[in-house]
Amino acid sequence: MNTLCVTGGRALRPDGRVERADVVIDRDAGTIRAVGAPNEVADATDAATETLDAEGSLVIPGLVNAHTHVAMTLLRGYADDKPLDAWLREDIWPVEAELTPDDVEAGAELGVVEMIRSGTTAFADMYFAVDRVADVVDRAGLRARLGHGAVTVGKDDAAAAADVEESLAVAAELDGAADGRIRTAFMPHSLTTVGEEFLREGVDEAREAGVPIHLHANETTDEVDPIVDEGGQRPIEYADDIGVLGPEDFFAHGVHVDGAEIDLLAESGTAVVHCPASNMKLASGMAPVQRMRDAGVTVALGTDGAASNNDLDLFDEMRDAAMVGKLAAEDASAVPAEAVVEMATAAGADALGLPGGRIAEGAAADLAVVDLDAPHLTPVHDLVSHLAYAASGHDVRHTVCDGEVLMRDRDVLTLDVEAVRERAAEAAAGVVARAEDAG
Numbered sequence: 324m325n326t327l328c329v330t331g332g333r334a335l336r337p338d339g340r341v342e343r344a345d346v347v348i349d350r351d352a353g354t355i356r357a358v359g360a361p362n363e364v365a366d367a368t369d370a371a372t373e374t375l376d377a378e379g380s381l382v383i384p385g386l387v388n389a390h391t392h393v394a395m396t397l398l399r400g401y402a403d404d405k406p407l408d409a410w411l412r413e414d415i416w417p418v419e420a421e422l423t424p425d426d427v428e429a430g431a432e433l434g435v436v437e438m439i440r441s442g443t444t445a446f447a448d449m450y451f452a453v454d455r456v457a458d459v460v461d462r463a464g465l466r467a468r469l470g471h472g473a474v475t476v477g478k479d480d481a482a483a484a485a486d487v488e489e490s491l492a493v494a495a496e497l498d499g500a501a502d503g504r505i506r507t508a509f510m511p512h513s514l515t516t517v518g519e520e521f522l523r524e525g526v527d528e529a530r531e532a533g534v535p536i537h538l539h540a541n542e543t544t545d546e547v548d549p550i551v552d553e554g555g556q557r558p559i560e561y562a563d564d565i566g567v568l569g570p571e572d573f574f575a576h577g578v579h580v581d582g583a584e585i586d587l588l589a590e591s592g593t594a595v596v597h598c599p600a601s602n603m604k605l606a607s608g609m610a611p612v613q614r615m616r617d618a619g620v621t622v623a624l625g626t627d628g629a630a631s632n633n634d635l636d637l638f639d640e641m642r643d644a645a646m647v648g649k650l651a652a653e654d655a656s657a658v659p660a661e662a663v664v665e666m667a668t669a670a671g672a673d674a675l676g677l678p679g680g681r682i683a684e685g686a687a688a689d690l691a692v693v694d695l696d697a698p699h700l701t702p703v704h705d706l707v708s709h710l711a712y713a714a715s716g717h718d719v720r721h722t723v724c725d726g727e728v729l730m731r732d733r734d735v736l737t738l739d740v741e742a743v744r745e746r747a748a749e750a751a752a753g754v755v756a757r758a759e760d761a762g
């Protein structure tokens with residue numbers, strides 16, 4: 324059998340326990356065959372085709388970045404310190420209008436390299452030129468749920484309809500690409516940037532095709548108020564009315580949600596992707612994460628785009644989620660370490676409907692190996708605490724997805740990091756220059 328063995332380390336199990344264990348991976352199936360004490364799995368480790376050393380390290384599920392716009396790495400640091408609406412309209416959208424498919428590919432490569440280097444093995448992406456993003460995911464070896472973000476406001480009817488059609492077409496065409504590592508979703512940008520009729524039609528078509536739905540919802544009060552003013556309904560009630568809530572759907576943000584909206588999300592099984600850094604940076608607000616979890620909502624974690632974060636490191640997101648979750652609840656016991664670790668792993672995989680998120684027999688072989696031999700991770704009282712509060716993406720030694728090693732001893736094997744950086748820096752300079760000429 325073609326096996327990859329991760330030996331000598333400890334493993335974080337689905338129930339939150341950490342135990343001394345080797346992990347045996349069936350590379351052909353892309354799944355974990357066994358997790359066990361070294362003597363229990365000695366036969367498999369002796370016969371391994373390939374070994375990854377995890378001495379002094381912790382094996383964790385690959386992290387899941389459940390909401391991002393990966394090519395926005397090109398706009399990292401381009402426009403900071405503004406609220407959402409002004410930031411999008413004055414800075415981001417004018418530059419995005421100049422992005423070519425080549426630029427999107429360059430930005431996606433950069434983002435994917437950053438994610439592999441920080442232990443992320445799966446992500447959800449809303450952008451455009453999605454075929455290029457898919458090509459990068461295919462080459463890089465991660466998993467993703469991808470979609471074309473459709474916007475209808477400010478467009479004539481034909482252009483608006485075409486954008487919605489594009490989102491549906493992309494979802495149909497790319498589903499199952501990269502040997503099944505790529506899945507898709509219909510992605511209307513938000514409940515306010517896509518008009519009601521377009522949203523209704525698109526959602527009906529997505530349901531018919533069996534495609535999940537991903538959008539931005541309840542991110543800022545500026546987004547909530549117009550929906551309440553126009554229809555007398557809260558945004559999630561409006562979404563329910565349109566038929567956009569369901570167990571395969573996942574919404575980004577969910578910052579300004581009231582009790583009735585939380586109940587609707589919980590009852591329908593709609594997941595929420597909490598993006599704490601983006602919410603803090605754009606001063607969007609504090610999501611009621613503890614209340615949502617208490618109500619039974621699946622809450623995952625996302626970085627959002629690198630222009631509002633400004634990195635794609637899920638370790639930062641875990642820490643931010645724990646911190647701002649306590650502030651929001653005015654309770655230091657809210658959103659504890661084990662909750663954010665679960666949000667970044669199993670809940671993320673569940674929200675996206677992708678395999679992974681668990682170091683367990685039969686689960687997808689998506690994992691990261693975190694080096695514990697570092698001053699900032701000394702001493703060890705509680706490794707789950709370290710993951711949430713003390714570790715960072717730089718501590719990841721190896722990254723594995725679908726049974727394949729994507730990074731070994733910090734060396735990314737699937738993409739040439741220096742070439743990716745060079746190409747991305749060039750693309751970013753080019754697009755900003757074109758936007759300045761156009762503006």
Ligand SMILES: N[C@@H](CCSC[C@H]1O[C@@H](n2cnc3c(=O)[nH]cnc32)[C@H](O)[C@@H]1O)C(=O)O
Pocket residue numbers: 392407411415416419449450451471472473474486512539542601627628631
């Ligand atoms: N087809 C659309 C693009 C939609 S992609 C998704 C969009 O979400 C934008 N975006 C990034 N972060 C956020 C956020 O926090 N809230 C809302 N939109 C965001 C991003 O800049 C990108 O334009 C068009 O032609 O304009």
Ligand SMILES: [Zn+2]
Pocket residue numbers: 390391392539575627628
């Ligand atoms: Zn977003």
